[in-house]
Amino acid sequence: METAFTPWASLGGGALIGLAAVLLMALHGRILGATGILGGLLRFNDPADWRLRAALVVGMAAGPLVYLLATGQLPEIGLPISNTAIVIGGLIVGIGVSYGGGCTSGHGVCGIARFSRRSFVATLCFMATAFATVFVLRHLVEI
Amino acid sequence: MRLLTAVFIGLIFGLGITISGMINPAKVLNFFDLAGTWDPSLAFVMAGALAVAIPGYRLVLGRPAPAFEQRFDLPDVRVIDRRLVLGAATFGVGWGIAGFCPGGALPAIGTGDPVVFLFLAALIGGMLIARFVQARTLSRKPA
Secondary structure, eight states: OOOOOOHHHHHHHHHHHHHHHHHHHHHHOOOOOHHHHHHHHTOOSOHHHHHHHHHHHHHHHHHHHHHHHHHSSOOOOOOOSOHHHHHHHHHHHHHHHHHHTOOIIIIIIIIHHTTOHHHHHHHHHHHHHHHHHHHIIIIISOO | OHHHHHHHHHHHHHHHHHHHTTTOHHHHHHHHOTTSSOOTHHHHHHHHHHHHHHHHHHHHHTSSSOSSSSSOOOOOOOOOOHHHHHHHHHHHHHHHHHSOOHHHHHHHGGGTOHHHHHHHHHHHHHHHHHHHHHHHHHHHSOO
C-alpha cells in the first residue's frame, strides 16, 4: 500500500506535536508522553492526576474530529496488515514501552528535546528494530 | 482551568498527529520500509516536532517553575541499562508489526475506527502484563 510523501503537512503536524509538548511543560510541568499518560490512566490512586490525563486524551481524540470539521473528511487510517497483527503488535508495544519507559512522543520528542541520553538510546533502539521488523515482515517472510 | 488547558494541549497534539500522518499505520509502516514503498514523511514529523520542542523546552525549563505546579516533573533516572535498551527494542518490533504507536493511537480514538480500539485493548493488555510481571519480580527480590 503506497502512501503519498507529505513533507509540508508532516513538518507542520510535527511542529504542532512539539508545541503541545512545550505547552504541557510550561503550564503543567510534565513530559508529553503517550505511554506515561496512558499508564497513569490505569492507576486510580490520584483523582486530580487522573482527571488531567483524561483531559489530555479527550483533547487528543478531538483532533480527528476538528480535522473533519475543517476538511470535511476524517484522516485516513490505512491498514496494510491483519487484525491479528494489530493485536500481536499492540501487546508487544505495551510490554516494550512499559520496560523502556516511553515511546515515540516521550523519548523521541520530549526526551531528545531535553537532550536526555536515555532517550537518545531508546529512540535509536526502537527505530532500529522497527526498520528491521518491517524489512523482515515485508521482504523476507512476506506475510 | 487546568483541565481546560489540558484538553486544549491534547487537541494540539491530536491535530499534529492527524495532520502529520502519524495517525495512519500505512504511512508509518512505509516510513520503515526502505526497501519497498518508502515514504520519508515521518522524518519530517520528527524534524518539525524537535524544531519547536528543543528551543521551546530551553525557554520553558530556564524558568523556575511551570504555571500551575510547584516544580517541573522530570524523569531523574540517568542510567542506561538492559531494561531500557531491551524495552525500547521490543517496542520497535511491535511498532513495526502494528504501525500504531501509543501517541498515534490515542488521537485515532476520535476516528471511531474499531481497529483503534482493538490496538488500544492489546496495548493496555501488554502494559498490564508488564506491570504484573514487574510487581512479581520485585516482590520476589530479597529485602
